Amino acid sequence: MGLAVIILAAVYGVTGGLLLPRAAYRLSVEPDRPWRDRCPEGHPLPGWLGLARCRGGLDSPAAPEAPCAPAGPPAQPETPAAPAPPHPDAPVAPAPVRPDTPVSPGSAHPDAPAGPPAQPETPAAPAPPHPDAPATPAPVRPDAPAPSVRTPSVRTAPVRSHAYGPSSVRTAALSGAVCAALAAAGGPRPEVAVFVALAPALVLLALVDLAVHRLPDPLTLPLAALTAALLGGAALLPGAAGSWRLALLGGAALGASYLVLFLINPAGMGFGDVKLALSLGVALGWYGWGVWIAGAFLGFLYGAAYGLALVLRGRGGLKAAIPFGPFMAAGAFTGMLLGGFGA
Ligand SMILES: [Zn+2]
Secondary structure, eight states: OHHHHHHHHHHHHHHHHHHHHHHHHHHOOOTTSOOOOBOTTSOBOOOSSSOSEEOOOOOOSSOTTOOOOSSSOOSSOSSOOOOOOSOTTOTTOSSOOOTTOOSOHHHHOTTOSSSOOOOTTOOSSOOOOOTTOSSSOOOOOTTSOOTTSOOOSSOOOOOOOEEOSSOHHHHHHHHHHHHHHHHHHHOSOHHHHHHHHHHHHHHHHHHHHHHHSOOOHHHHHHHHHHHHHHHHHHHTSTTOOSOHHHHHHHHHHHHHHHHHHHHHOGGGSOHHHHHHHHHHHHHHHHTOHHHHHHHHHHHHHHHHHHHHHHHHTTSOOTTOOOOOHHHHHHHHHHHHHHHHHHO
16 A cells, blocks of 8 residues: 555656656746747747657748647648649549540549549540549549649658757656655655645746746745645545644744745845745644754755855855755755654
């Protein structure tokens, strides 16, 4: 049972992780800039979730704005541009053959896709066209273009698939490992399902923060509300081992703590960190104040250790800005493991 839960969580985490890179790329913009909707080479991006791999690169002059088709090389049209029947009174004519052409319709154009099958008993000799015979080509004017000459409307060009954004393998591995560890620590309990379900969103926030030192509001605020709501539901289920009341208090307390820090030193921390602290505080508070303190403290510890390492390696001064969201998340993750094993 326990192993199955861990495997299930890992599969979920890997799957979620594979959907994150494109979202991380699109969200990684400076404040007050619109979300990215094109790859670095200018191809439109299909949707928000998925791998950060563009399959665009069409050099077709007819379609310079060709979208990055996710379902294979779009260079070759599936259905070649049907040769427009020039005469609407003869739509089923498989070929514009003059009545005196001494060739049977079937053998004349074997590749005609829309034409009715030639009657096998049709003699090769020129037969007078019966008006009721469906296979007989209707007499058309000799100036009709031959439809068998296909000219592809889109020039076949090699698709230049190229990657952008964060690595899919690393993202999937991280998300899968986090989800598996949460499941291993907490076991098959309803609140663990909530934590596992929301963990990929935290990975996404960390990716964006690492890229642009920013935690977008459309992620942080819904995540806080979702965490509180889902834990409220989990608290009603049998097997829940935590307190929803403490979770709400923990969210308010951690958010307030980060707000104080932000007001004391606005340069040292972004306001996005304050909003992220809401959801992390809710999750940590579920297991009680001991876990809450541990998770909050470890976040600072991880961030301080990273900043110190940067200083020691000469890659940044004490004032160097570092993205703090990933360390907050890592601290909360460690706290959740402690809480899961202890509960
Ligand atoms: Zn592209």
